[in-house]
Amino acid sequence: MSILWESRFALRTQWVTSSLIRELLKLTQKPEVISFAGGLPAAEYFPVERFQDACQRVLANQAHQALQYSTTEGYPPLREFIAERLCTQGVCVGPENVLITSGSQQALSMLGALLINPGDRVLVEEPTYLGALQAFSLYQASYVGVPTDSDGICTEMLPEALRHGPKFMYILPNFQNPAGVTLSAERRIELTRLAHEHGIPIVEDDPYGALRFEGEDMRPLVAVDAELTGGVHEAYTGNVIVLGTFSKTLAPGLRIAWIVAPRQVIAKLTQIKQGLDLHTSTFNQMVIYEAAKDGFIDEHVDRLRHVYRRRRDAMLAALDRYAPPEMTWTQPQGGLFLWLQLPAGVAERAAFDLAIEKNVAFVPGSAFFARPDSPPTARLNFSCMDEERIVEGIRRLCGVIQDMQAKRNGDAPNRAE
Ligand SMILES: Cc1ncc(COP(=O)(O)O)c(C=O)c1O
Structure with missing residues (x-):
């Protein structure tokens, strides 16, 4: 039959x-x-030559490790590298706050599994990243949309939107996909303050922040939040979960990205990831690290x-x-x-x-x-x-x-x- x-x-x-x-x-x-x-x-x-060198170095010096199963959290030097870079932006995080994922797309799906019960509302920008809508919809999310203008999400409309009780806010602060707009400094403060006041987590998805052509770099939401919650000098325990990726700065084909979050969030996400793929490709993590390090990135x-x-x-x-x-x-x-x-x-x-x-x-x-x-x-x-x-x-x-x-x-x- x-x-x-x-x-x-x-x-x-x-x-x-x-x-x-x-x-x-x-x-x-x-x-x-x-x-x-x-x-x-x-x-x-x-950077093809740099990757050729990186592959050779990994295989010459660490082949057994590179080809073996590894920990779910990710390759320790890579986690450290990511944590150090975020620390220079005003948040106190260590490698224990970093989980390596197979692309930020996987991170979005893991966050869906972590945060969304059927029918839960996710506050999103209008327009927002299509891949996030796809990832969250599998967990039967519904959405509260908030318009954006040339300064990003219109924070003056947030108090009304927050009345719908969203489970979290999904925010693209820099050169947003799809609209290309950037959240202004004032709105970063207002958004983070409101999230704090209402006790609502922010998922800050930032694949493009490094690709600025002009103007000053803006503080990430996690850094604005660290100031509010005392996570500048002490281990970050605030309301923001940050997603980053090497897809737009080195190469998307290796599928290496990361989540930075308070430790209890990383612990639960690690369990979720174990069920998905055990861990992100060891070899690819080591190659990305070798390629990115020493100022090359x-x-x-x-x-x-x-x-x-x-x-x-x-x-x-x-x-x-x-x-x-x-x-x-x-x-x-x-x-x-x-x-x-x-x-x-x-x-x-x-x-x-x-x-x-x-x-x-x-x-x-x-x-x-x-x-x-x-x-x-x-x-x-x-x-x-x-x-x-x-x-x-x-x-x-x-x-x-x-x-x-x-x-x-x-x-x-x-x-x-
Ligand atoms: C906003 C946003 N988030 C996540 C992703 C997924 O990136 P990755 O290649 O790391 O899976 C993209 C890819 O275009 C994106 O634009």
Whole structure:
């Protein structure tokens, strides 16, 4: 008798649907497509030689350890390296506060397992990272959305949102995915103060903070919280759980990331991780550590910041030149993305289909909202195309939107194509 598989799936699987972004990305794989859709770092800048050396060093000096099972918490020198770097930002944490994960995506899923009972509310920014919505939804989360503007989440709306009793807040403070905006210093203080007042944990997801092109680095929420809770000089016991990753600063393929949290949180997450994968790849942790150490990661990030800055500038200049009236966009000071508000009446999915016909791709903004009625928007990635392709892609995309506007207004279509 053949099995009707769907009838055997656990109820929680009804909360996970196939990610639109991944489905759409399939359409963007053709080499002729100028893709602003992925969230990929520039592969041509991966530090390949440094990784070759690192692999050789690990295999020459520590092969038995590297190829063996290891502890769930992670490779001790790597945990120490991560803790030390966070300490320089004003939080007193040690390696015992660090748990290495297989990508931050795994960390999000583990936090879902740790914090979310079916029906629990998670306070999220609107828009927010799609992968977090996917991870939390498997645990049957519902969401309280709070709008963002150019200074990040609108903290003046938080008191009202907090009345819904969220279990925790999921916050992307730097060059947010998808909108590219950064939480202002004042709002960091207000957000952390409110979290403290209401006793609500903050999950601070920060894959992009190191990729700043201009302006001053902002204090992480965990450091703002450490000041409130006395964790600057004494072991941190505050309200913030921080996620970091090497995906955007070295390479995503190794899948090495981390969670920093108070010790009792790390202890429970360690038990959860044991059931998931025992531990993150020992070899990959050792290779990342060998590659990152002795100042290499900072030198490399400096290079990336220059490249991505040029690409961002190319995209902003092309938008200034080609964008039709009524279209607006964010001005990211770092990271990988910017966010378009499409003109009223221009449906984002129709714009996507027409853009694909012109071999240009972006991600329709609705993918990043937990609610069904989002405004017409689009996420554009600027890190993985050279400047020439960026300008050409923006020219074509703006042409498509202009044509849609003209059709809406009953004018003759744009012939600049
Ligand atoms: C905000 C955010 N969190 C987490 C992740 C996942 O990163 P990782 O490659 O470490 O799993 C991403 C990846 O794009 C991201 O943008």
